[in-house]
Amino acid sequence: MEYIQIAGVSKPVSRLIKGSDYFRPEVYGKVCDNLDAYLEIGGNTIDTAHGYCGGDSERTIGRYMQERNNRDRIVILTKGAHHNKDGPRVNKAAIDSDLAESLERLQTDSVELxxxxxxxxxxxxxxxIEALNAHLEAGRIQAIGASNWSWQRIEEANAYAAAHGLTGFAFSSPNLSLAKTNEPFWAGCVSADEATCDWHERTGLPLLSWSSQARGFFTGRFSPEVRDDADVVRVFYNDGNWERLRRAEELAKTKGASVIQIALAYVLQQPFPTCALIGAQNLAELQSCDEGARIKLTAAEREWLDLRRDALTLQA
Structure with a gap:
């Protein structure tokens, strides 16, 4: 397992980050088996949020860490200030309330991310920035980040932090995948486009990608004729993505890999620090992700996969 460093965080962050949006008490045994296997392959970072599973995701992680007595082995990424039925909640009161509740559920006094x-x-x-810095100073957070923010807003926030002697965002977490979106998967979501990736390359700010494998678009389950998943059809069905899929299939054959492993490698082989949030729910899927994370792509291969290069001489 490879790791990256995020400014302010005392532990290295594994490049495969375990998703937890299915963590509920009724599948606690599955969660434990899955997290044990994830730690066994070298993973150490769990992604959760105040709103996941009505709070059960965080509660389940907290219970797991208490029973395993392994909080010191784990990096926690949690998120807050999501909008609700009344609208946006990106304000000091919501940040304070959500973070306090998240820490209680997780049974910890601080989170890394x-x-x-x-x-x-x-x-x-x-x-x-000022609201978040109060929690940094109190030791409740080691590093702050933005999920689904544009790079322009992050740049503006970090400029404010620098000008006022404060700590800015140390990471961003948009969607980044080989498949390009037609529209946001959920309202208010941000996908990394070419300009976003260029900005990350210029700044070196780590990008932690959610839906890094495009909701299973590269598993072989989907084709232009298969339209039983309305969300995948809505977000990912376009001519460019079918060509990306075809090229990923071609490259996979030369590398002795699966197509979805090539799609994962695309995310992890960017010219700036990246991690991929993965939804693996069993040992076989975890092992597939681990193998995919080890695949190396040249810049030419990455550009060809992404339709930024017309031709590529492939070698086995």
Missing amino acids: YALHRDDENVPVGAI
């Missing part, structure tokens, strides 16, 4: 789950561009970045 804390991200704002959504943005509200009507709120000045200064107020947001």
Whole structure:
């Protein structure tokens, strides 16, 4: 397992980050088996959020860490200030409340990584940075980040932090995958486009990608004729992605890999620090992700997969 360093975080962050949006008490045994296997392959970072499973995701992780007595082995990424039925909640009161509740559920006094789950561009970045810095100073958070923020807003926030002697965002967590989206998967979500990736390359800010394997688009389950998953059809069905899939199939044959492993390698072989949030729910899927994370791609291969290069001489 490879790791990256995120400024302010005392532990290295594994490049495969375990998703937890199915963690509920009724599948606790499955969760334990899955997390044990994830730690066994060298993973150490779990992604969760205040809103996942009505709070059960965080509660389940907290119970697991208490029973295994392994909090010291784990990096926690949790998120807060998501909008609700009344609208946006990116404000100090929501941040304070959500973080306090998340820490209680997780049965810990601090988390390594804390991200704002959504943005509200009507709120000045200064107020947001100041609210988050209060928790950094209190030791409740080691590093702050932004999930589903544009790179322009992150740049503005970090400029404010630098000008006021504060700590800025140390990571971003948009969607990044080989399949490009037609529209956001959920309202307010951000996918990394070419300009976003160029900005990350310039700044070196780590990108932690959710839906890094495009909701299973590269598993072989989908084709233009298969339209039983309305969300995948809505978000990922386009001519460009069918060509990306064809090229991933071609490259997979030369590397002795599966197509979905090539798609994962694409995310992890960017010219800036990246991690991939994975939804693996059993040992076979975890092992597949582990193998995919070890695949190396040249810049030419990555550009060819992404349709930024017309031709590529493939070698076995």
